[in-house]
Amino acid sequence: MHEMSIVVSIVEIAEDEAKKVLAERISELELDIGTVSGIELDALNFAFESVKYKTMLKNAEIKINIIQAKSKCEDCSFEYKTDNVYNLCPKCNSYRTHIIQGKEMKVKSVTVD
Numbered sequence: 001m002h003e004m005s006i007v008v009s010i011v012e013i014a015e016d017e018a019k020k021v022l023a024e025r026i027s028e029l030e031l032d033i034g035t036v037s038g039i040e041l042d043a044l045n046f047a048f049e050s051v052k053y054k055t056m057l058k059n060a061e062i063k064i065n066i067i068q069a070k071s072k073c074e075d076c077s078f079e080y081k082t083d084n085v086y087n088l089c090p091k092c093n094s095y096r097t098h099i100i101q102g103k104e105m106k107v108k109s110v111t112v113d
């Protein structure tokens with residue numbers, strides 16, 4: 001389950017942030033997760049629940065912002081919502097499209113006590 005290794009690195013980032021301000025506990029963690037990031041939210045939540053009791057996130061509330069994926073067409077510059085990494089432009093049918101948003105998996109904010 002690759003979500004477990006993702007959670008371990010998220011916890012490290014959050015704890016580093018908290019230590020910078022000499023905090024002992026993290027009360028809230030906010031994450032941005034794109035719809036084509038490849039992350040299963042259920043698996044992510046499960047992984048958090050299994051590791052957080054031994055970290056500074058023990059009592060933290062985990063907020064997840066879902067970022068809707070968008071693609072851009074290189075031929076006609078059209079931007080559109082998508083749920084697939086590989087997709088055709090709905091306007092001109094070009095396959096030369098790329099994801100401009102929705103692959104992210106990042107720690108947006110860490111709130112400490």
Ligand SMILES: [Zn+2]
Nearest residue numbers: 073076089092
């Ligand atoms: Zn196009």
